[in-house]
Amino acid sequence: MRQLELLACLGLAASLAACGGGGGSSLSTSPGGTTNPGGGGTTTPPANTVTLVNSSFSPNSITVPSGTTVNWKWSDCSGGDGYGGGGATCVTHQIAFDDGSGVMSASQDAGTFSRTFASKGSFKYHCTIHGASMSGEVIVQ
Numbered sequence: 001m002r003q004l005e006l007l008a009c010l011g012l013a014a015s016l017a018a019c020g021g022g023g024g025s026s027l028s029t030s031p032g033g034t035t036n037p038g039g040g041g042t043t044t045p046p047a048n049t050v051t052l053v054n055s056s057f058s059p060n061s062i063t064v065p066s067g068t069t070v071n072w073k074w075s076d077c078s079g080g081d082g083y084g085g086g087g088a089t090c091v092t093h094q095i096a097f098d099d100g101s102g103v104m105s106a107s108q109d110a111g112t113f114s115r116t117f118a119s120k121g122s123f124k125y126h127c128t129i130h131g132a133s134m135s136g137e138v139i140v141q
Helices: 002-018
Strands: 027-029 035-037 049-053 056-058 061-064 068-074 095-097 111-117 121-127 131-140
Touching: 056 131, 061 068, 111 131
Parallel strands: 049 068, 061 131
Antiparallel strands: 027 035, 049 056, 068 111, 095 121, 121 131
16 A cells, blocks of 8 residues: 555656746737737737627727728636636627628637628618627729
8 A cells, every 4th residue: 555655746746846847938829820029018909800898899980991800809808817708708600781782790709700892882881799889881983
């Protein structure tokens, strides 16, 4: 029995020693491959991108020339590691356009959605889950 206890202790000691140090770096990499210095800070989303955050669209109105593709990026998670993992709670949204086209995104809590606007006009949209309180507009010139 003592031999078994001794082997268990040695195994535990070896495991703990193998887990050693590392440390020193304050850089982390998000799933999208963006290096984020540990201090936080804000980044500007790419042009023609609408971010879904805090159950709202940001910006809620965007003006683009005809022929432009607008991208919507889900970024509505709280807790966890800040990148949608590690115990984060993410909010599900679904974008639907009010122009009668039937165009809508999948119902999702992460990812992206894109639509190319070939003609001029005002294209209003909303989240089918949160209703009119979460709405936006693409103005195509």
